Amino acid sequence: MPGPRRHRAPSIRPADQHTEWLGLLSPDGPFLSAEVLLEAFPDGLPAVDTEVRRTLRQGWHELDRERTGALVPAWIELVLGELLGWDEEQRAQPVAEGARVAPEFALFGPGPSGREERLHFYRLPLGTEPARSQGGRPSPVETAAARCRESGVPLALVTDGQYWALVHALPGKPTSVGVFDADLWGEEPLLLQAFAALLESKRVRLPARDKGGDLTNAAAALFERTFDKQSDLTEDLGNQVLRAVELLVAEIARLDRESSGRFLEHVGEREIYKGALTVLMRLVFLLYAEEQRLLPTDDLYADHYSVSRLHDQLTIDRDQLGEEVVDRRAAAWPRLLALFNGIHKGSEHPDLRLPPYGGSLFDPQTYEWLEGFAVADRVVFEILDALVMLKPKTKKGTPTRISYKGLGVEDIGHVYEGLLEFSVRKTQGPYVGLQGKQEPELPLAKVEEVYSEGEEVFLDWLQEETKATRTQLKKMLAAEPGPEERSRLHSAWDSDAELTERTLPFWGLLRTDLREDPTVFPDRSVVFTRVGE
Secondary structure, three states: OOOOOEEOOOOOOHHHHHHHHHHHHOOEOOOOOHHHHHHHOOOOOOEEOHHHHHHHHHHHHHHHHHOOHHHHHHHHHHHHHHHOOOOHHHEEOOOOOOOOOOOOEEEEEEEOOEEEEEEEEEEOOOOOOOOOOOOOOOOHHHHHHHHHHHHOOOEEEEEOOOEEEEEEOOOOOOOEEEEEEHHHOOOOHHHHHHHHHHHOHHHHHOOOEOOOOOEOOOHHHHHHHHHHHHOOHHHHHHHHHHHHHHHHHHHHHHHHHHOOOOOOOOOOHHHHHHHHHHHHHHHHHHHHHHHOOOOOOOHHHHHHOOHHHHHHHHHHHHHHHOHHHHHHOOOHHHHHHHHHHHHHHOEEEOOEEEOOOOOOOOOOOOOHHHHHOOOOHHHHHHHHHHHHEEOOOOOOOOOEEOOHHHOOHHHHHHHHHOOOOEEEEEOOOOEEEEOOOOOOEEEHHHHHHHHOOOHHHHHHHHHHHHOOOHHHHHHHHHOOOOHHHHHHHHHHOOOOHHHHHHHHHHHHHEOEOOOOOEOEEOOOOEEEEEOOO
16 A cells, blocks of 8 residues: 655744644653754655545544444554555564563564564554553553563554554663544644654654664654753753753842842842752752652642643743733742642642652741742743753754653752852842853943953953953944843843943843843842852
8 A cells, every 4th residue: 555645835834843743742751852853854744645634534523423443443444554554564463572461463664684573553442541541550551661662662552543642662761652632633733744754654664773873764763863862951951950040049139129138138148049949959850750740640730739730821821911911920939839838748638639758858948038039920931941941052943842751860960960069149239141151240340340441451351251252252242232122121220221321332241041131130139150169
């Protein structure tokens, strides 16, 4: 049977297309990164042939209307044969290994020593969700993943007809699962396109590595590429956590200035830093625990306590209400504090039971002063976004959701260790945060003083302080702010017009925070800085 004919007609950028369907899928584990998908499908996902789409729509409509198992075999064969192009001669009984539940068949592809198994296929009764365990037994997905590891066959497809779970599992690697819902293929065509593109016969049957040992564009190879890139995640996450701590410290300093210094009057510099760092490490721990399903998975926890769900909710609020509205609200911070307390003390509520984990990390008494602040929702969003979404390295790139399932305890420890050489300083007088390798925080008066000595002296001094090149510094100094940038600078200086004007000659030198606001520190601020401790 020839494979389905497809033409491509994406209406959005390929990078955005991959990010969108991954967001709709919400996979479990380190599934596939948008970066890897863009390399494999640089022109976007192939569109499914119009006639095939029509046939699928009709077939699903009949099955969904009748909800009877009698229609399932024909429907599944329609998907496997017409959509994916899996010929009967490509299917055979797998080599028996282990005591696991045997798949219905294996899809074979060419290999150096003849035909080799590429994927195991499992059929479930209609209405059985592949990723849901029942009666304390492993879920069908977990069973399939275990057999993948035993046999060395990396891929499995598990379906009841409606839910199609694509599983990738290798020895020593975390399981990746993406569950495609056939009921959504009509209204979310990107999900259908992604399902067809990943599981088409040619891509699945292709060996993961060529004769030279290099990764191919096979479906299994895309997962391996994602794992390879995961090794860079620890460093990238560490940098984003660093910026998130800096933003939280800046917000704490702003609220303290609004209180005329009352909040932090009796809190030492190192204590402020440790408190902000502890908040970030609590969030990293919770994101890891939630993805590992170590915390409740019911709707009550998800809707009212979950950190990852809070990020999703704040994303929707920001998109629908705008940044200004989210910047004026402070509802997310108390929710996080309540979660921290619940993790430490536990909960005996009949609808939400949590064991008291205790320990020092979540002890609310360690940094009681944190409860006195009303941190803006926009700040909470940017902090969570830095922990949930991996930022692209180029302007044309797109954010990728971070998988904490692929991180080990040692990786989280590495993130923490990278923050130990930083602390905070309470300052007198205005400071500015500059770009460059060093990213120094300097008194505005000192910058103005050296600037007055002439361009060459100023450039020499900036090179020493920032470790940026002369060419880079000249380009920064030539940049001029537009109306929006001036407004952001004015707000960052607590609406001080004089400081805004004094800083304009150096605007291009200023680095920005996670909100894209210039990093400046009014008088009586708390400055996050490298101290070498």
